Structures are given as structure tokens and as C-alpha cells.
Amino acid sequence: MNMYILKNAITSIKRSKGRNILIGIIIIVIATSCAITLAIRESANKIITAYEEKNEIEATITMDRRTLMEKLRSENSTQEEMINAFNNIESVSVEDIENYGNSNYLKDYYYTYELSVDAKNLTEATDSLVKETTTTKTETSTKTRTRKFNGTPPSGGRGFPGGGGSKTTTTTQKKTTTTKTEKIFNEKAEDGAFKLIGYNSYEDMKEFISGKYTITSGEVSSDFESNNCVISEELATLNNLSVGDTITIIDPKTTSNTYTLTITGIYKENTDSSGSMNEMFTNSANNIITNSNFIKTMVEKNSSLTPTITPTFIVKDKESVELFESEVVEKGLSEYYQVTDNLSEIESATEAVSNVKTFATTFLIITLIIGGVVLVVINMINIRERKYEIGVLRTIGMKKSKVSLQFMSELLIVCIISLSLGSVIGAVTSVPISNMLLQNEIESTNNKYDNISKNFGMDNQEEPNQVETNEDVETTSDAEKEDDTGVKEEVSETNTNKEEVKEPTEKYNFGLANVSEVDNINAVVDFKVLAKLLGIGIALTLLSSLASMIAISRFSPLTILKERS
């Protein structure tokens, strides 16, 4: 570009302050809005990505009790026949799992063995609440969509009002299933008070990887062949056990078969499991974590033992979930089994953030459209006002393209200055605005939660309130910290650039997102946002300049000067 064009553009900007300040203010408003919405979008994306990375999409194979019960009921089976039918269903074998695991839709897969056993001189960690409701003890611990209503609902609960007919039907049928199968599970529960869980490698121990379990003493042994185990803090405390001690496992079917396991570590579960209804079924206190090899040894010695093999398939992405499920069915999965996944749970957990992101995107598009139109109009008015200047420049021999270039340069310079100011304003304002927006979403989810609780007659329960209390505490601690000297230490959210994805807390959530999981967007105007903003600015400048270029090319200098005369 000829330097004189730039020089002339700068002179023109300086000498026409009023006009350029007006254009600048409009661009600042657009840039600020864009910076805020882009920052919110980016942060929301990061939070969703972080959550999805931390919580991989998992699929597992569970028994489809509903289908089986429907079949048995249609055949008018007796209770005994029902028990036999349940017992006779072949469990998914390791070979099947390996066959299903060999799929292009998966990142990885693993499986664990679970076996209920007894132990010599070992007191079970339990409480009265658990004892009263152990009827569904053997329910799988995997959280799935179909499990959302598996907990015993309050009497009279027949689904959520307005929640859709299909949901209502499902709930009722499941409730019946639970009641009728009480005896079956009671019998199984008698097999043993402790649950042995066998892993094949560290990679399979997702509870430890995710931080749900943490070792407080000792370690998880890298030897997945020997007789070693890790027990819970509660069990260790209750039985005065420590690392290096041994426990004696008793075969519940043949009590003469005993096995010794050496304790290599003690773990704690990092969730508040007390008081929540679903904790009765997932309480890990009596879990003894060992290796698959040990359980296999027990089964080899006594073939009447029937361990539960639980496969976990790590699915590549959202799109692969359904494809994988179809593939497994095609590979011959029994009709009494079903593939379940945690996709809805993941999506539900990020629903609030996704809503903010959608809002931000819509707002961005509207801002860009309005901003673009306003800029084009202002630029057209500007060109009409400066017609005479264009006429003179053209008369003294300046080419149309160079006149256009000069006008475009002027707009671009004003645009870049305004974008910079807009970015700064956007960076400062995006954090409180985005958090305020998300707060609304959290409250809305809380209300939804409360409503469903009431439908179940649980409105006096503490869970929803507990969430609010947690949030209050978190807000306070995020906003400011007070040290021992009483000096307040402000914690700048913008500078720390942290996206918090909190540990999931276990509670009966009716399939809704636990709102405390993702409770804060820390919007930041980073380089990515700045680059996008610059791109938008240049695009808007070009768009509005295009209109002026067309106008300039149509102007005849002779006509302009004649009009002037």
C-alpha cells in the first residue's frame, strides 16, 4: 500500500474526530458484546470439554430386567419359575466382552469381577439404614439412564407429572420389578457380606483414576497375580486393621474354602455417602479391592460360585455410542441384556453450561447482524457526506481503488482501536456477566430438582438445600479468602483462568445434573477470543467497506463537482 494513503487516512481520522468517535463508539459496543459472548462461549466449551475428558463416555452391559419380567408375566410364571429364570440366564462371558470390545467405536474397554464373599472375624461396615433396605443390594452399581428410577420411589409415586407417558410407564414397571424380585436378591445377598472386586490393571481402576477413591495408607499393589487387597478406611477402623495385616476370605458356598489376602493399602471414598438414599446400594465400605486372578482362583476351586463380570467400554465420542450399541446387538447380545451408557448423565451435567453457550451464540449472531447493518449504514452516510472529497481526489487523478483503500484504511484503524478498547471492556465485564447468567441456570435446575423431589414426596429432604448450602460456601471461598491476620486476599477469577469442574457428589438426583458439579464459568478474553474478535472486526470492516467501495465506483467526479458548484 502506498504510504501516502495510510498517512492521508490517519490525517483524515485526526481531523474528523466527531465522525470517527461516533463510529468508534458503535464498534466498541459491538466489540464488547462480541468479546463477552466469545469469552463465555470459549469458557463454556472448555468446561464442557474438561468435563467430557474427565468423565469419559462409558457403556456397559446390564441385565434387562424389565424385558425379562414382562416375558415371565406374560407367561404367567410362578415365583419359583421366575427365580429359576433369573438364575438360568447366562451371564456375559469374558469371551463375549472381548468380542464386543473389539470395536472401532471404542477407545478402550476393561472388565471387573465382583463376588460376594464372607470373611473370618471381620465385622461388616454397615448401618441401620442400609440393613433396612438391603433388598436391592445386588443392583449393579453402574449409573445408567435406565437406573434412574431403580431406587424405591416413595409410595404413590407414579412418574413425573408432565414428564411424558413413556416415563410414567417405565417407573411403575420398575417399581413392581423391584418388589417382586426382593426374595431373589435377598437370597443372593446371603451369599456374603463383603464384595470382592477384581481388577486386571491400574488402567482399569477408574475409581482411583478419577479420584473417587484415594489411598490413605499403603498402596495399590502392582502385583495383579498375588493374594493382596485394598480395603476401605471404615473396614480398617472397624476391625483395627492396617497395611501388612491379613484377612481371611471364606467361600460363601463352601465355608471350608478359605483364602488369605494381605492388605497392601487402605482407601477412602471421596464422596459424602451418608444420608443419601442411593448410597445404600453403592456403599463402598465393604468392598475389598483385589485382582481378577484371585477371584478366578476362587471360582476354579468352587464352580458354584458365580462372579459378576462387569464390562466397561470407553466409547470414542457421542456419535459412536448408538453405533456401538447396535454393533453389540448385532454381535449377538442376549435379548435379556442391554447396553447402557452414561451419555445423558454427562450431557445433563453440562446442560447449564450448554444453555449459556447457546444463549451466547445467539446473542453473538444478533449482535453481529445488527452491528453489521449499523456499520454499513453509517459508512454509507459517511461516504455520502464525503462525496466532495471523493470527487476532488478522483479529479486530481487518484484511482477508484486507492480512494476505496483510503476509506477502508480509515475504518480499519478506527476498528482496531475500538476493538482493543472493546476487548479490554469485554475482558473486565465478561466474568461477572457470565457467572450471573450461569447462576440463573443453576437456580433453574435447582427448581426443577425441587419439583421432582416434591412429586416423590421428598420435599422435606435435605438434598436440594444441601446443594444451595454448598454453593454458598463455594461462592464465598471463591470470592475472597481471609488469612490469619484478617487481611482479605482477593482471588481474581480472570487472572487465575481456572475452569472448575467439581467432583461429582453422590446423591439421589433423579437423573438431573448435579448443579454443584459445574457451578462457575470463569470467562476469559484470551488469544483465541482476541483472534476471533479481530477476524470479526476485519470481516465487518470489509463488509461495510464493500458498500462504500461500490458507492465510490459509481460516483462520477464530474457530477459530484457539478453538484457542489
Place this chain on the structure above:
Amino acid sequence: MKKNEVVLTIKDVNYRYKDAKKDDYVLRNINYSFEKGKVYSIKGKSGSGKTTLLSLISGLENKYEGEIFYKSKELKKMDLDLYRNTNIGIVFQSYNLLPHLTAIENIILSMDISKIKFDNKRQKAIELMKSVGLNEKLGDRRVLKLSGGEQQRVAIARSLSYNPEIILADEPTGNLDKETENEILDIFSRLAHKENKCVIIVTHSSNVCDKSDIVYELKKKQE
């Protein structure tokens, strides 16, 4: 430097406005030639097509019948922007200076557009201002703060900034008093006779015609 060299030739030029009837020509069968070193006046009454002829010569309008030659080059085949910022200088009755610029900036911008090279463009602009009788101190004032005569001098200095061979002036003294008119005409006369420029002035002033070397008269169609 060749004196009496023909720099501009108008050959059988007819022109009618875009929205005019088929035979409603403003200019009909115009045949003029212009040499260096002379001051030409094109006179005529209002509506006779004086300014239109000037716009054809300056390349601001090129939809005409016939031919106009700059030296041996046909104007229609030339880059008219280049022609205007290299070969001709135009002076208007209403000066047509850029109001947001100073006198010197107006002159320098014209140099920049023409791509002419000077070691010190500002110094050259001051020299040009002095040559048209302007004080250096006026150079840094915005042109709107100058008088009509001063603005017209700036316009002449601007038209000379890239040393063109032809100066076209459209009623250059139309807005000026008699005294200033004479001073401006003296400048044009000096440019033609001492600096060998071809000066073409469109006017209806008899004073201007009297001071010109050659006078062409355009008559209205019905005359």
C-alpha cells in the same frame, strides 16, 4: 524544450448528455488544437458547453464522438487517472481543495498521487506557493481559513506540483475581485510564456479573453 509544440488536438468532437435526445448535441464538430507556451481562452455564453469541453479535455468525461489527442495519444486509450495526475493540472472556479488539509498538505497529496519524486516535498510545496504569490506562513493553515484568492493560488500551486504541460482552468477568476483576477491571470501568463505551459482557460470574462493569446468561442446550438 520545444516551443509551439501541439500538445492537445480536438478532432471532430460531438457531445450530448446521456439523457439528451438523439440529435441534441451540446458540442458539435469541435476542432481545436492547443500549443505549448500560449494562453487559450474558450469563451461562450452559459450553456454553450465550455465546461463540458473542459471535462472532455481533462478526461473526466470520455463518452463523446470524435477524437481528442494528447500529443499523439488518443485520450480514450489512455489511463485517464494517470493522465490527470501527470500531464494536466486542473484549476476550478470553486478551488476544489480538500478542506480538512492545510495548503501544503493539499499540494503534497497531489505530488503523492502523481508519484513524482522530490527530495523534500514540503520544501517544493513552499516554493510553489511562493511562485504563486503565497506567503510560507499560510502553508500550514487549513485551506478554509484562507481567502478566495489565496485558495485559488493554492489550487494553482497544486496543479503545478507535478509539473504538467497543460493547465486547464474552469472560470478560475469567477469568484475573485478584479485585482486578484489580474494577479491570477498574470500567473497563468507567466506559466505559459516563461515556463512553456499550455494554459487553457474556460471563461466568459472579456478581461480574461483580452489577456489570452488565442480565444476560441463556443456558440449555443440555436445561435
